[in-house]
Structures are given as structure tokens and as C-alpha cells.
Amino acid sequence: MGMTMTQKIMAAHAGRKSVAAGDFIEAELDMVLGNDITAPPAIAEFERMGSKDVFHKDRIALVPDHFAPNKDIKAAQQCKIMREFAYSQGITNYFEIGEMGIEHALLPEKGIVVAGDAVIGADSHTCTYGALGAFSTGVGSTDMAAGMSTGKAWFKVPSAISIVLRNKPGEWVTGKDIILHIIGMIGVDGARYKSMEYSGDGVGHLSMDDRFTMANMAIEAGAKNGIFPVDEVTEGYMDGRAKREWKVYSPDEDAEYDQVIEIDLSTVRPTVSFPHSPDNTHGIDDIPRISIHQVVIGSCTNGRLDDMRMAARILKGRKVAKGVRTIIFPATQEIYLQAVREGLIETFIEAGAIVSTPTCGPCLGGHMGILAEGERAVSTTNRNFIGRMGHHTSEVYLASPAVAAASAVSGFIRNPEDLEVM
Known part of the structure; x- marks a missing residue:
């Protein structure tokens, strides 16, 4: 029986000719990642293990992004632990304020992760790098500690779901709507x-x-990872960025899948996830008028340049509705700077939005956008569990930057197709 794309990467990193779903393997790692929440306990465990040096100074990335810029003394202490460890170990990929970004946007942008890699990160959204054709998955802080020490991690080889995408999505349908x-x-x-x-x-x-x-x-579907084939779009992104050579893996024709799902992208509509679960989805045409208090556009999910451009396209020449706090945070310094050069930041400010430094803050109810009792937010983030962005009675509606921006100017959840946009 043939192997899936993920299984081929795992086999190569385990030094095996083949693996099958359910096998337990030990794999060599190309990158180990941690942030200001998960890295400090990993560092403590690293030291408790008696480890003196990290396995490779270029293969570890530490990014303080969740509560940075520091929101309080405890956050400052967490970042201090990371900083001192990074400096003492000579870690190459340590990114703090001024050069930081949200980790899952920053690592691909810097070319630190490339196609064919095996990556673990002590953050559940490490699976982001599957977009590049890499195997990447989230782990706990203890596994991060072991990875920093040995450069290895053990895995149970996953089975797979094949998701076959057909045709072209509509103008306002984005990757967020599709997922x-x-x-x-x-x-x-x-x-x-x-x-x-x-x-x-x-x-x-x-x-x-x-x-x-x-x-x-x-990860919001419970998956171990998500992964895309490497094509000219992928290679065009990695060209000029990649710090290492990449390797392309393709699934075998006889690869075994637990399930095959076919989706006609031309039929997918702008989609919103209602509280309090990402799978509580509704097509935009079936949503009643729901008033909102806050809009958040950004995060590791939707803080990239395409997202900024789409939001600006809708906000251009308009004003945010009275009573709707609109917070926009580009995911990295590079994205922020390009948004300045293109006039997007000016558009946001003229519309009555505020623009934040790159940070995870609002997404997890950390800072810069916490919701009060009974408030509703439309957010381009990834989770809408009870209390995710603030008070336990608040509500989070997950949406694309287009829907979020249209809602910001309307004061209620709005279909971007209803607005005249140049």
C-alpha cells in the first residue's frame, strides 16, 4: 500500500522506507518552535532533564507573541525567561519586539520553514506550515523540551482524509470561508x-x-496536521525566502485514505461560525441581523497581506459604525510595513479603526481587545469557545476579513456582496 504525503515526510525523517497509519516512529526534526506561554515551561523542563545545549542553534525558533508587547509583570517575566535562554544558547531565530511577528506568519515569511520539513511547535496552530508542503504539528511543552535537547520527537503516524477541491471560489470567498x-x-x-x-x-x-x-x-477539525501539494504558487513564495533547500513529496497513487471529500469551491458561500464552536457554521445568506460591538481583523489565521488588502478594499471611503470597536493587527512587521506603503493603514485609520503592533493579544482574550459581559465580536481568529476573547457571556463569530470589514461598517454581521466595492 502506498503512502500519503504526510506519511512520506514522516518516513523520510524516521529513516525508514515506508510507514503506515498507526506506526510509532522517532523522527528527526527540522524546527522546534515555542512562544512566550509555552517556551518558559519547556525551558524549565530542558534544564530539569540536565540538558546543557540545544541540539542545533539554527533549528529552534522562539517568538514572544501572545502577551507581547508585555501586558503585565507576569508576561514580562515570561518573555525574560525566553530572552535569557535564547541569548545564553545563541539561538539564531529569536524574534522580539521590533522584529517579531505572530509566530505562524513569521516563520514562513523568514524562510525558516520550507517544503518537506518536519516541525513541532508548542502551539496548536503549528499546523499552519502544511501550506508549504511541510509536516508540522503542535505539541506540549515537555515534547518541545525534548525536541530542543535531542532534535527528535516520537509520533504515531496518522491516517488521512483526502479533500479534493474543484473549480474557482467566488470573489469574496477566501480560504477562511472554505475551511x-x-x-x-x-x-x-x-x-x-x-x-x-x-x-x-x-x-x-x-x-x-x-x-x-x-x-x-x-486543528479546529481535530486534525494532526493539514497539508497542501507543492506547486508553482508554493515555490514562488519560497523563492528568495527559503534559508534551506526544500524537498517536494507527493502522495502515491495507491495511498490509502479513511475518507475522500470533494468540494466544489464555486458553490461555497461566505461562511460564519456562530458561538461557541468553530463547527457551528452558517452561510452568509442564512444569517439574521445580529448586532455587534467589536471587530477584530488579524491573528495567525488572517493577519496576512491579502487579509489587510481585502479589509481595506471594503473600508476605503467608509466609516466604522458608531459603537463598533474595530481592531486591526498585521501579523508581522513586514506585513505592517507593506500595508503602510500601500496606504492600507491610512485607510484603516480614516475609517475609524485602530491598528496594533503584531500580537496574538485579542485572539485569546489576552489584551488589546478583551470583551465585556454580553458583548459580541466578529473576528478573523480561529476559536470562539466560551470566554475565548473575554467575559464568559460574550460571543465570538468567526469570519473572513471581508465579512469582518463589512460588519464593521454596518454594525451587524453583513455580507460583503451587499456593499458596493470598487
């Missing part, structure tokens, strides 16, 4: 410990930013 549509179909546990492997002619109609978004939210 919400899929999660609505299969549920938050529909891909539990499986690999979500994308294929089909529809992939060619998706930008890298679309693919990053879809791979990012594989």
Missing part, C-alpha cells in the same frame, strides 16, 4: 488525529495566504 465550510461539514472532531490532505484543480485558485489559513485551522 469553516469544511469544519462545518465534518465537525471539530471529524479529522481527529488524521492528516487533512488537499488536492484538486481548485488548489491552484488559492493564494498562499488562503492556504496558510486553511492549514492553520486543521
Whole structure:
């Protein structure tokens, strides 16, 4: 029996000719990642293990992005632990304020992760890098510690779901709408410990930013990872960025899948996930008038340049509705700077939005956008569980940057197609 794309990468990193779903392997790692929440306990465990030096100074990335810029003393202490460890170990890929970004946007942008890699990160959305044709998955801080020490991790080889994308999506349908549509179909546990492997002619109609978004939210379907084929779009993104040579893996024709799902992208509508689960999805045409108090556009899911451009296209020449706080945060310094050069930041400010430094803050109810009792937000983030962005009675509606921006100017959840946009 042939292997899936994920299984081929895992076999190569385990030094084996083949692996099958359910096998337990030890694999060599190309990158180990941590942030200001997960890295400090990993560092403590690293030291408790008696480890003196990291396995490779270029193969570890530390990014303080969740509570940075520091929101309080405890956050400052967490970042201090990371900083001192990074400096003492001579870690190459340490990115702090001034050069930082949200980790899952920053690593691909810097060329630190490339196609064919095996990556672990002590953050559940590490699966983002599957957009590049890499195997990447989230782990706990203890596994991160072991990875920093040995450069290895053990895995149970996942089975896979084949998701075949057909045709071209509509003008306002983005990767966010497609992944919400899929999660609505299969549920938050529909891909539990499986690999979500994308294929089909529809992939060619998706930008890298679309693919990053879809791979990012594989975890919201319960998946071990999500992964896209490497094509000219992928290689065009890695050209000039990649710090290392990449390797392309393709599934065997006789690869075994637990399930095959075909999706006609031309039929997918802008989609919104209602509280309090990402699989509580509704097509935009079926949503009643729901008033809102806040809009958040950004995060590791939707803080990239395409997202900024789409939001600006809708906000251009308009004003945010009275009473709607609109917070926009580009995912990296590079994206922020390009948004300045293109006049997008000016558009946001003139519309009455505020623009934040790159940070995860609002997404997890950390800072810069916490919701009060009973408030509703439309957010381009990835989770809408009870209390995710603030008070336990608040509500989060997950949507694309287009829907979020249209809602910001309307004061209620709005279809971007209803607005006249140049």
C-alpha cells in the first residue's frame, strides 16, 4: 500500500522506507518552535532533564507573541525567561519586539520553514506550515523540551482524509470561508488525529495566504496536521525566502485514505461560525441581523497581506459604525510595513479603526481587545469557545476579513456582496 504525503515526510525523517497509519516512529526534526506561554515551561523542563545545549542553534525558533508587547509583570517575566535562554544558547531565530511577528506568519515569511520539513511547535496552530508542503504539528511543552535537547520527537503516524477541491471560489470567498465550510461539514472532531490532505484543480485558485489559513485551522477539525501539494504558487513564495533547500513529496497513487471529500469551491458561500464552536457554521445568506460591538481583523489565521488588502478594499471611503470597536493587527512587521506603503493603514485609520503592533493579544482574550459581559465580536481568529476573547457571556463569530470589514461598517454581521466595492 502506498503512502500519503504526510506519511512520506514522516518516513523520510524516521529513516525508514515506508510507514503506515498507526506506526510509532522517532523522527528527526527540522524546527522546534515555542512562544512566550509555552517556551518558559519547556525551558524549565530542558534544564530539569540536565540538558546543557540545544541540539542545533539554527533549528529552534522562539517568538514572544501572545502577551507581547508585555501586558503585565507576569508576561514580562515570561518573555525574560525566553530572552535569557535564547541569548545564553545563541539561538539564531529569536524574534522580539521590533522584529517579531505572530509566530505562524513569521516563520514562513523568514524562510525558516520550507517544503518537506518536519516541525513541532508548542502551539496548536503549528499546523499552519502544511501550506508549504511541510509536516508540522503542535505539541506540549515537555515534547518541545525534548525536541530542543535531542532534535527528535516520537509520533504515531496518522491516517488521512483526502479533500479534493474543484473549480474557482467566488470573489469574496477566501480560504477562511472554505475551511469553516469544511469544519462545518465534518465537525471539530471529524479529522481527529488524521492528516487533512488537499488536492484538486481548485488548489491552484488559492493564494498562499488562503492556504496558510486553511492549514492553520486543521486543528479546529481535530486534525494532526493539514497539508497542501507543492506547486508553482508554493515555490514562488519560497523563492528568495527559503534559508534551506526544500524537498517536494507527493502522495502515491495507491495511498490509502479513511475518507475522500470533494468540494466544489464555486458553490461555497461566505461562511460564519456562530458561538461557541468553530463547527457551528452558517452561510452568509442564512444569517439574521445580529448586532455587534467589536471587530477584530488579524491573528495567525488572517493577519496576512491579502487579509489587510481585502479589509481595506471594503473600508476605503467608509466609516466604522458608531459603537463598533474595530481592531486591526498585521501579523508581522513586514506585513505592517507593506500595508503602510500601500496606504492600507491610512485607510484603516480614516475609517475609524485602530491598528496594533503584531500580537496574538485579542485572539485569546489576552489584551488589546478583551470583551465585556454580553458583548459580541466578529473576528478573523480561529476559536470562539466560551470566554475565548473575554467575559464568559460574550460571543465570538468567526469570519473572513471581508465579512469582518463589512460588519464593521454596518454594525451587524453583513455580507460583503451587499456593499458596493470598487
